[in-house]
Amino acid sequence: MPDILEDFETSMQGKLIVKFSGESVVKAMNPLPEPLSITLSNLDLLSGRFPVTYIYFFGRPKLSVDFGALVESLKSSLSHTLDYYYPFAGQIVQNPKTSEPEIFCDNNGALVIEAHANIPMKKLDFYNLNETCQEKLVSIQPKFPLQIQVTDYTCGSISIAFTFDHALGDASSFGKFLTSWSEIAQNKPLSSLPDHSRHLRARFPPKYHPFLDHTFIKCTMEDIQNMPTNHISLKRLYHINASSINMLQRLASVNGTKRTKIEAFSAYVWKIMIGTIDQSYEKCKMGWLVDGRKRMGGRGSRNCMSTYIGNVLSLTFGEARVHELKEASISETAKIVHEAISKVNNEAHFLDLIDWVECHRPGLMLAKAVLGQEGPVLVVSSGRRFPVSEMDFGFGSPLLGTVYTSVERIGVGYMNQRQSGRGDGSWTVSAILWPELAAALEVDPIFQPMSASHLQL
Template sequence: MEENPKERKMSVILRKKCIVKAMNEYLSPERHHKLTLSNLDLLSGRFPVTYLYLYYHSRSDRGSINISNNVFESLKTSLAKTLSYYYPFAGRIVEDPQTSQTLIICDNNGALLVEAVANIPLIHLDFYNLNQTLEGILVSCLNPDEFPFPVQVQVTYYTCGGVSITFTFDHALGDATAFGNFLSSWSQLARDMPLSCIPDLDLGRSLPPRLPPTYHPYFNHVFVKCTLEDIRNIPKTGILLKRLYFVDASSINHLQTLASADSNKRTKIEAFSAYVWKIMATSIDESHANCKMGWLVDGRGRLSHSSMSNYIGNVLSVAIEEASIVEIKQGSISAIANNVHRAISKVTNEAHFQDLIDWIECHKPGLMLPRFVLGREGPALVISSGRRFPVAELDFGFGSPVLGTVSSTIENSGVGYMNQRPSARGDGSWVISAILWPQLAAALEYDSVLQPLCASHLQKS
C-alpha cells in the first residue's frame, strides 16, 4: 500500500557544509581587532536567536531554483560580501581569561553555511508546532566549543522545489534591529542592489557609562547579575511549547478600537498586549495573586550617541509591569492598555537607557538579566514587536518568502515569549511566534484571535 505523503515522517539529510569568510577585498587589515562587548550587549547574554524563512516554488520553477547548485552558491557568494560589511559576524566570541570580559575577535573565522534536503513538500511542514518543525531544518548546535561560529545558516530543499532558510545568531552580536539590517543587506547584495544601511562599525561598540556611573535604585530591583549556572538552573516552569499563530488584520484593528475606547489612541501592540494579558490571567492557577508582563524596547532613537540608526549591537531594555490577576480579569481592554502604555513610556527615554548602562558598569564583569527572566518571580510573559523587521522584502534572488518569523532553540524558559511579525501577505495581518506554558496556549486557542498557523494563512489574499 502506497504511503500517504501527508503522513510521511519528515527526515532531513545534510548534504554539504562550508565555512564562509568575508571577501578579502572588502575587509581591510586594520579591522582585524578585538571588540569589547558594550554594557547593553552583556544584558542580552549568549542566547541563540533563530529566524525561519520559507519560500514556495513548484517543480516548474526549477529553472530559477536549481536544487543542485544555484541557491546555495548564490547565498554563499552574497554572504561573503555581506560579512565584509558586518565583519564582527565573521569573528569569534570568546571570554578574556584575564579580565573575564566577553570579546569578539574580528579575525574572519567565518560563518557556517549548511545545505540539506528534506523528503516532504514544504506545504506538509507543521507550521503551528515549532517544536517539531525546527527539528532538522536548522543547525542545532551553537556551542562555541563544537561550532565556533556566531552565525549559522541552513538551507533546506523540499520535494516540491520549495526552500527554507534558518539563520541562527549568537545574541552577543546584536539584537533584532542589527540582525534585520544584516539580513536586509544580504538580500540586497544577493540581488546586486545598493545597501540601504551601511553599518557603522568603525567606532566599535561605544555606549559609554557616565563618570562616575550613577543610576536610580529602581534598577537594583529589576535587573540582576547572574552566571551561566543561574541560567542553566532556571526552575522547570513548563514553558516549553513553541507555537506559530496567525492574526488577521480585522482582529488587530478591532482590538485597537477596544483599547482606544476612552479617547486615548493606543498602538496595535499595546492593544494586543492588553488582550493577551487578559487571556493570560485566566490561565494562571490560584496559588498566584499577581502576574507580570514585559515589553522589549529598542534604545535607538532614544540615545543621543552618534550613528545610532546604523549601530550594530544590542540596544535593548525591557519595560515591566505587575498587576493582580483579579484586576486584569475584571479590567477592560482599554484600562489594561492604558497600564501597558504607561509601563512602556517609562522606558522609552534616554535617562532610562543611560541609567541601565551605568547600572551594568557597576556590576561587571558577568552576565546581567531582568530578574523575572530567571523564572523566580511568578508567571510572566514578554512581548516583542517586530513591525520593522524585514519579512516579504527578504528576497535573495529567488522570490519573496511566504513566511518570516523568529524562534529560539532554548530548552527551558523562565518566562513566556510572544514575538510579533508582519505576515508576508502584506495585508496588515500578523504572525506570532510564541513560547508558552500549556494552560496559556489552550486559553489563547480557545478564542479566535490567535489562529494556529496553517498553509492557507501563507497564501496572499
C-alpha cells in the same frame, strides 16, 4: 545518494525527516587587513549569549533553479555582505584580562549548511515549532556566531534559517544584516552602512535609578542552569488577521487616546494569560522588550543610532492584581501597558541601565523575571524591524518569516509579533508558552494556529 532517496521514500506518513548533505564556511571577500577585537558594550553584556534564529519559508522559485546553484549564489552574496558586517564572520572569545566575551574579527567565517526535507512544504507543521525546527530545519554549532541552514523540499520550495549569537546584536541589527544581504544579492546599492562602534559606555561616575535593582540581578551560570522553567516549553506559531488587530486597537483607544497596536494586543493577551496561571497568585506581570535606538543621542538625533549594530534593548514590566485585570476593559489594561513601556522609553533610562551594568561587572546579569524568580510572566516584543517582504535573494520574497530559539531552559514566556508575508496588515506571532496558555490560545477566536493555508500553499 540512492540511500537518501530510499530513506525518503520509506517515510509515507508525512513525518518530517531532514538529511544534511553538506557544510561550508563562507568568509568575507575583502577581509580587514589585520584581525580586530571589538569590546562588547554594557547592553551587549546584559543581553547575554544564546542563539537567535530567523527562519524564512520561500515558495518554489518561478524560474527553475538548481538547488546547488541557488546555494552557491547565496554563499557568493554572503561573502560580499560579510565585507560590511565583518564581526559576523568573527569569533566570540573570552578576554583574558576581563574574562568577558568579545568579538574577535578574524574572518573565521560563517557556516552554511545544506539540507533536504522528505516532504513538500505544505505538509510542514507550521504551528508546532518544537516538532518542526529543533535539529531539523534549525541546527546549531556554537563555534560559529553566524550560521545558515538552507533546506529544500520535494516541491521545490526552500527554507532558510539564519542563526545568530545574541552577542552580535539584537533584532534591529539582524534585520539590517539580512536586508543588506538581500540588497547585495539583487545587485542593489546598500540602503545603509553598519555602525560597528559599540560606543555605548558608562558615565563617570556611574549612577542609576534604584528601581533597576528591583528589575535586574547579577547571577551565576548555576542560577541559569537551575532556573525554574515554570513548564514553559511549547513553541508555537500563529496567524492573526488585520481586522482583528484593528478591532483590538479600537477597543483599546477611548476618549481620544489612541493606543498602539502592540499595546492593544498586549492588553488582550494579558487578560487571556491571567486565566491560565495558578489562582494562588494575587498579582500578575507582563513584560516588554524595548529598543532604545530612537531614545539615545539626545534631542534632534532620533536617527543617529539607526545603523548601530549591537544590543540596545531593555526590559520593562507591568504588574496588576489578578482580580483587577479580570474586571478591567481592554482600554483600561492597555493603559497599564502604556505606562509600563513609557517608564523606560527614554534616554535617561538607557543611560541608567548602562551604568547599572557597569556597577555589576564582571559576570552574568539578567532580569529577575527571566530567571523565573517572579512566577509566570509573559514578555512581548514587537518585530517592526523584522524584514519579511524585503528578504529577496533573487528568487522571490518569502511566504513566511518567524523567530525561533533552540534554548530549552526558559524562565518566562515569550511572544513576538511581526508583519506576515501576505502584505495585508496581518501578523505572524511566534510564542514560547506554558501548556495552560497554549491551550487557551488554541480556542481563542483571534489566534489562528499557523497552517499551510495561511501561506496559500
